[in-house]
Structure formats: structure tokens, C-alpha cells
Amino acid sequence: MSFAGTILRSRAVAALTSPHGVDRYPEQINPMWAANEVRARVLSVHRETGGEHPVATITLQPTSTWRGHRAGQYVQVGVDLPGSRRTTRCFTISSAASLPGETITITVRAQGEARPGQSVSRWLVERAQPGDIVHLSQAEGDFVLEESPATPTNNHLLFLTGGSGITPAMAILRTLLRDGYDGRAGRRVTFLHYARSAEDQIFADELAGIAAADNDVDVVLRHGSVFSEFELRRLVPAYAETDTWACGPGPMLDLVREAYADSTRLRTELFNVASVVPSGAAEGDVAFSRAGRQAANTGATLLEQAEALGLRPTSGCRMGICFSCTATKSSGTVRNVLTGEESSLPDEEVRVCVSAPVGDCVVDL
Amino acid sequence: MTTTQAAPTTGPTTGPVSSKVPLTPEQLKAFGEEMDAIRQRVLADLGEADAEYIRKVVKYQRGLEVAGRAMFYLPPAWPLAVAALSLSKILDNMEIGHNVMHGQYDWMGDPGLNSRMFDWDTVCPGEQWKYSHNYIHHTFTNILGKDRDIGYGILRMDEDQKWRPYYLGNPVYAFLLMVLFEWGVALHDLEVENIVSGKRKLEDNKPLYPGLMRKIRRQALKDYLLFPALTGPLFPLTFAGNAVANLVRNVWAFNIIFCGHFPAGVETFTEEECRDGEDGQETRGHWYYRQVLGSANISGGPLFHVMSGNLSHQIEHHLFPDLPARRYPEVAEEVKEICQRYGLPYNTGPLHKQVGSVFAKICRLALPGRRTPKATPAAGSDVAAAAA
Numbered sequence: 001m002s003f004a005g006t007i008l009r010s011r012a013v014a015a016l017t018s019p020h021g022v023d024r025y026p027e028q029i030n031p032m033w034a035a036n037e038v039r040a041r042v043l044s045v046h047r048e049t050g051g052e053h054p055v056a057t058i059t060l061q062p063t064s065t066w067r068g069h070r071a072g073q074y075v076q077v078g079v080d081l082p083g084s085r086r087t088t089r090c091f092t093i094s095s096a097a098s099l100p101g102e103t104i105t106i107t108v109r110a111q112g113e114a115r116p117g118q119s120v121s122r123w124l125v126e127r128a129q130p131g132d133i134v135h136l137s138q139a140e141g142d143f144v145l146e147e148s149p150a151t152p153t154n155n156h157l158l159f160l161t162g163g164s165g166i167t168p169a170m171a172i173l174r175t176l177l178r179d180g181y182d183g184r185a186g187r188r189v190t191f192l193h194y195a196r197s198a199e200d201q202i203f204a205d206e207l208a209g210i211a212a213a214d215n216d217v218d219v220v221l222r223h224g225s226v227f228s229e230f231e232l233r234r235l236v237p238a239y240a241e242t243d244t245w246a247c248g249p250g251p252m253l254d255l256v257r258e259a260y261a262d263s264t265r266l267r268t269e270l271f272n273v274a275s276v277v278p279s280g281a282a283e284g285d286v287a288f289s290r291a292g293r294q295a296a297n298t299g300a301t302l303l304e305q306a307e308a309l310g311l312r313p314t315s316g317c318r319m320g321i322c323f324s325c326t327a328t329k330s331s332g333t334v335r336n337v338l339t340g341e342e343s344s345l346p347d348e349e350v351r352v353c354v355s356a357p358v359g360d361c362v363v364d365l
Numbered sequence: 366m367t368t369t370q371a372a373p374t375t376g377p378t379t380g381p382v383s384s385k386v387p388l389t390p391e392q393l394k395a396f397g398e399e400m401d402a403i404r405q406r407v408l409a410d411l412g413e414a415d416a417e418y419i420r421k422v423v424k425y426q427r428g429l430e431v432a433g434r435a436m437f438y439l440p441p442a443w444p445l446a447v448a449a450l451s452l453s454k455i456l457d458n459m460e461i462g463h464n465v466m467h468g469q470y471d472w473m474g475d476p477g478l479n480s481r482m483f484d485w486d487t488v489c490p491g492e493q494w495k496y497s498h499n500y501i502h503h504t505f506t507n508i509l510g511k512d513r514d515i516g517y518g519i520l521r522m523d524e525d526q527k528w529r530p531y532y533l534g535n536p537v538y539a540f541l542l543m544v545l546f547e548w549g550v551a552l553h554d555l556e557v558e559n560i561v562s563g564k565r566k567l568e569d570n571k572p573l574y575p576g577l578m579r580k581i582r583r584q585a586l587k588d589y590l591l592f593p594a595l596t597g598p599l600f601p602l603t604f605a606g607n608a609v610a611n612l613v614r615n616v617w618a619f620n621i622i623f624c625g626h627f628p629a630g631v632e633t634f635t636e637e638e639c640r641d642g643e644d645g646q647e648t649r650g651h652w653y654y655r656q657v658l659g660s661a662n663i664s665g666g667p668l669f670h671v672m673s674g675n676l677s678h679q680i681e682h683h684l685f686p687d688l689p690a691r692r693y694p695e696v697a698e699e700v701k702e703i704c705q706r707y708g709l710p711y712n713t714g715p716l717h718k719q720v721g722s723v724f725a726k727i728c729r730l731a732l733p734g735r736r737t738p739k740a741t742p743a744a745g746s747d748v749a750a751a752a753a
Contacts, residue, residue, distance in 0.1 A: 018583045019484035028427050084416030086474030316500030321686045323468035323480050
């Protein structure tokens with residue numbers, strides 16, 4: 001593929017396939033043929049936990065355009081949800097670091113209501129079948145095992161995770177054990193994880209195996225309890241001087257940050273859950289992130305509110321037909337004033353002339 | 366406003382909106398609401414069938430394009446190659462390009478079919494076209510002095526455009542625009558006529574040049590240098606074939622598009638007529654009304670509708686520019702029935718009739734002549750009554 005890839009990515013082929021681009025042609029024959037874009041075929045779906053919000057590990061075979069990833073990174077996964085709505089969400093890669101074109105896994109908790117049409121995570125966990133095609137970005141994120149040249153390579157590593165925040169830490173742990181000599185991490189590793197219950201424990205069997213083996217890794221699983229500085233200090237007295245990766249829900253991370261105070265050894269990654277405000281009277285604040293302006297939501301359309309703040313975003317018809325004013329809504333809920341339809345997807349393109357915010361809303365204008 | 370019951374024949378509480386609009390404000394509002402209801406219904410129903418359809422059209426287009434380019438290696442297949450490439454360009458520009466860039470498929474979230482990403486296989490940069498077309502033309506459809514698509518700044522296509530000796534060349538300009546259509550579309554955004562008349566400054570065009578030149582360079586490089594060169598000794602044949610394919614697309618697109626707003630019976634409006642609302646702005650009902658009266662359809666079979674990008678349903682397209690075009694035939698019957706109920710003309714006819722009517726107008730308006738009395742709605746001789 002490397003030679004074919006070089007040809008396909010050449011300027012000559014770009015000129016020949018202008019204006020659509022080379023990727024728009026081979027996909028008509030085989031979705032796994034790509035020159036620049038990354039797609040992946042679902043190889044298998046393995047249920048990790050059950051319940052109302054089950055977790056599954058999805059094994060993906062990316063196209064040859066996949067550049068590989070470092071353990072701890074995430075990838076954007078785009079799925080054609082029922083009704084042909086492609087929706088994209090970020091998921092941590094749970095498998096060990098990959099090389100270009102190698103298989104990866106993502107471990108996903110089904111979020112949102114039990115309606116597969118509404119959420120990417122639910123589709124991946126409950127609907128995805130081997131052979132399905134999903135759309136990927138390249139790996140992103142810097143929540144990775146990164147060591148400064150000044151730090152010795154055998155220093156103690158500490159992972160503090162909660163719920164599905166276990167995935168990036170698991171990817172790093174798997175990489176350490178895979179690449180370490182004789183199946184050992186080669187350094188002291190403390191892996192402290194909080195799950196709601198034993199039934200909610202992701203990777204339970206594998207973690208039990210890692211805990212039992214002689215591999216320098218201490219696995220500590222807590223079911224039903226919350227993070228406490230007291231417990232951490234008992235496990236790792238010098239935690240504030242230990243390189244730490246913490247990933248989990250917001251309240252847990254708040255406690256962790258408090259415990260570490262201003263220590264520079266802590267790296268955190270938050271798992272966001274979009275908050276949906278029920279429709280009703282205008283409330284909350286509207287923020288225009290590029291302009292750095294914010295004001296109380298008046299209930300008017302985003303375009304009118306932007307203009308009221310003195311912004312002059314591109315717009316045209318002001319009636320929703322010309323799409324000149326399309327902008328990215330980073331977060332929050334908007335109501336289409338023509339249809340009354342509400343939508344809360346993050347990073348969604350909206351026509352600001354016919355979209356009114358419902359509650360807090362951030363728009364990239 | 367009390368009731369919105371559609372009863373166009375019963376005595377209105379107030380008089381008609383204007384001499385041109387036979388409806389009362391209440392009726393106009395009810396008319397608009399019926400159109401809104403159609404729009405809402407189709408929007409709620411968008412899904413897999415629409416996605417499958419547009420992806421199928423794209424597949425055909427890409428297939429025809431590749432086949433056309435490949436057949437230039439077989440000199441005896443030259444006519445076939447030209448035919449395939451012409452069809453590819455027509456599909457690309459009309460059923461795919463025009464409609465995708467209207468945002469008709471933005472709801473799919475597919476970057477390849479997104480109005481902000483897509484660009485078409487013509488020398489006109491999609492980015493610039495979207496402004497003049499989606500915003501200016503679709504918002505101010507057929508408002509004299511606002512809609513630059515009335516004659517495209519070159520032709521006299523309406524009696525209310527003041528005659529000047531320049532317009533004696535109307536048929537010649539139209540012919541040139543037909544064979545050079547993609548170039549006409551590309552240069553449309555430079556508003557040369559407004560620069561000549563002093564309404565626009567030459568500097569205003571500066572930001573447009575880089576994008577325009579880049580697109581022209583890319584299109585010319587591909588069609589007139591690289592693909593011909595790839596066929597080696599057949600360079601001249603391939604070059605000519607690509608030129609013919611572009612010409613075929615130009616002639617076809619010109620004819621379909623000119624039938625959209627220029628056949629006899631299609632109304633134009635003044636800015637004053639479009640201030641019917643209490644706030645001095647145009648009401649939504651009047652906007653819908655203007656779209657119906659300012660557009661004309663072409664009748665034909667399903668394949669004809671696809672090859673015309675469903676612009677043969679210009680009326681439905683102007684009412685619902687952001688609905689996927691494949692839905693226009695399906696809502697056309699209903700639109701026609703509503704127009705009939707409100708006594709509004711629904712201008713349609715076969716291609717030869719509509720083209721004939723347009724060319725007659727191009728020639729007639731070349732001369733100053735006597736002003737032809739404006740057809741009143743529902744009474745124009747060339748207007749096919751909705752009941753037809």
C-alpha cells in the first residue's frame with residue numbers, strides 16, 4: 001500500500017480528481033480503500049458489562065491510512081445512525097499502542113436513552129455488527145505516557161480512574177506489559193480504579209490476571225466507594241511526587257485535583273457527559289467563543305443574539321434557506337425556530353438564523 | 366388575524382394585498398401555512414431513502430466520469446467517451462452539485478455531501494456561487510433590481526428592464542452565454558454590470574479573484590492538459606472530447622435553467638410589492654407566493670427530472686430550496702392542488718414549449734417595442750392553469 005498510497009496522495013492524482021478529491025472515487029468500490037481519510041471495519045463486538053448502560057469493546061480494522069496511536073489517545077468515530085444521520089463522538093482507544101494500519105479496540109459505555117437512533121455509543125455497543133464501516137479521525141490527545149528526558153525511565157507510575165475512564169489507563173498498562181521485558185512492566189505501577197459495583201467492572205478478567213501475575217503492577221479495584229485522599233495516601237504515600245494519570249467523571253477528578261493541590265505530576269482527562277436542559281423559557285448564558293463574548297440568553301435566535309452583542313457573523317437569507325450562516329455549536333441545546341425541533345449534539349453545525357438557544361449554549365462565532 | 370381556513374373564494378374581510386396579489390392577507394397567510402406544512406412533513410420524513418438515492422446518483426456520476434476518461438484511450442469509442450463525460454458533468458453539476466450546495470443533504474452529516482465542503486466540476490467556485498445563488502437569487506427571487514439572475518446582468522429578460530440599444534444583441538448574448546455557460550456562472554459573482562454602472566467598485570472584486578483563478582486553473586489543468594496528456598498521442602482527441610463534454614453540459618444546463626424563470630407568464634416583482642407585512646418586511650406567505658409566480662416547471666419523465674437536477678420542478682425547488690430534490694416530484698401534485706385552490710397560476714409545460722417561449726422572449730425583448738400587457742395571474746395565455 002505504501003507505493004500505491006504515495007501515488008494516490010500525489011499532487012498529480014489530486015489534480016486529476018479535482019474538485020472532489022481522490023478519496024471520493026475508490027470508496028465507490030470498497031469503503032476500505034482510502035488515500036487520506038480513515039475508515040474502519042468492525043471486526044468484533046465484545047460485551048464487557050450489562051445493565052442499563054452496558055459497556056462493549058469494539059475491535060476495528062482501520063484503513064491503511066491509519067497512522068497508529070500512542071496509548072492513552074482517543075479517536076473520533078463517525079457512525080451513520082438510523083435515518084442516515086452521521087454523528088461523530090470521541091472514544092479512547094483501549095488497545096495497546098498501534099503501528100500504522102494495525103487493529104485497534106475502543107471500549108464504549110452506552111450513553112443516553114435506550115434508543116439506538118439517538119447515540120453513537122449505544123449504536124456501537126448494541127447495534128454494531130462485524131463488517132459495519134465506521135469513519136475515524138487520526139488518533140488525537142496528549143493524555144499519554146510521555147516522559148521528559150530528565151526523568152528516569154523506571155519511575156513509579158500511578159493511574160487513578162473511575163468508570164469508563166479506565167480505558168486510557170488500560171491502554172497504557174497494556175502497552176507497558178506488551179513491550180516490557182518478560183511480560184513485566186519494568187517499573188512500579190499502581191492501578192487504582194473505582195467502579196460502581198463488581199458487575200460494572202470493565203476488563204474484570206484481564207485485571208484479575210494482571211493482579212495475579214508477577215509483573216510489577218499493583219491493581220487495586222474499589223467497588224461502590226468514592227475516591228479519597230486518605231486511601232490514596234495509604235497506597236502511595238508520595239503520590240504528589242508520583243507521575244499520575246487520572247481519568248474519570250468530573251466529581252472524582254475534582255477530588256483528585258484537590259488532593260494533588262499544585263503538584264505538576266498530575267495529568268487529568270475528563271469524561272464529558274452533555275447536559276440537556278429541558279425546553280421552556282429562555283435561561284442560561286449564550287457564549288460566542290471566537291469573539292469571546294457572553295451574555296444572558298434572551299430566547300432570540302443565535303444570530304440575533306450575536307448581533308445584539310455587536311458581532312457581525314456571516315448571514316444571508318435569515319430564514320434558514322441559504323446556509324450562509326452555518327456555524328458550529330460546541331455545546332448546549334438549540335431549538336430550530338421553524339420546526340421546533342431541539343438538538344443537543346456537541347460540535348453540531350447549526351444555521352444560527354433559525355436556531356434559538358435553550359439554556360446554556362456555546363457557539364464558535 | 367382570526368381564522369386561517371383556506372377559503373380563497375369567500376369574501377375577504379379586507380381587500381387583496383395589491384393589484385398583483387389577488388389574495389387577502391389572511392389568505393396569503395393560510396397559503397404560506399399550507400406550504401410550511403408540506404415542508405415540515407417532508408423534513409420529518411427525511412432518512413435512509415434520501416441518503417441511498419443521492420449516494421446512488423453519486424455512484425453513477427463517478428462511474429460515468431471514470432468510464433468517460435478511460436474510453437478516450439480507444440479512439441473508436443470517442444463519441445461514447447464524450448457522452449459518458451457529458452452525462453457525468455451534468456449529473457455532477459445539477460442533481461448533485463446544485464442540490465448538495467443548497468444544503469439539501471446537510472442533515473446526513475456526510476462531509477462528502479455537505480454544502481460547506483462540496484465543490485462541483487465547473488470553473489465556478491462553489492463558495493462564490495452559493496452567495497449569489499442561495500442567498501441573493503433564492504431570497505430575492507424575481508425582484509427587479511435585487512435578483513441578479515433576471516438576465517444575469519447581460520440580457521433583457523423582463524419588460525420592466527429599461528430598453529437600451531445594447532439589448533439589440535440580446536439573442537447573440539444569449540447564444541454566447543449558452544455555449545460559455547460555466548464561464549458565465551463563474552463570472553456572475555464579479556457583478557460586471559454593477560461595476561459598469563458604478564454601483565460596485567472594482568476593488569470589491571479583489572477578494573474573489575484568488576478563489577476564482579484557483580478553480581479555473583484546476584479545471585483547465587485537468588480537462589485541457591493532464592487528461593489529454595495521459596492519453597499520449599491521442600492528446601488532441603481527448604482535449605477536444607473534454608471540450609465537447611463541457612460544451613454539452615453548458616448547453617443543457619443553460620436550457621434547463623432558462624426555463625426556470627423566463628418562460629412567458631412568469632412574474633417579476635418590485636421591491637415595494639415585497640413589503641406587504643405590517644413591519645414593512647415581506648410576509649412568509651408573500652415570499653411563498655412570489656416563489657410560485659416567479660418560477661416555471663418543465664414536464665417530463667423521471668430520467669429527465671434527474672438529468673435536470675430536478676430543476677424541472679423549479680416551483681417546488683423555490684418553495685423548498687433545502688429539501689432534497691428527489692422529493693419535488695412527490696410534493697408537486699399537492700403544490701399544484703393548493704395553487705389551484707387559491708387561484709394561483711402554476712406554470713408548467715414540456716421542454717420544447719418552455720424553451721420556445723424563452724427564446725421568443727429573448728428575441729422580443731431585444732427590441733424596444735410596445736409593452737406587452739402583463740399577464741394577470743391565472744389569466745395569462747401561456748400559463749397552464751393548475752387544473753390542466
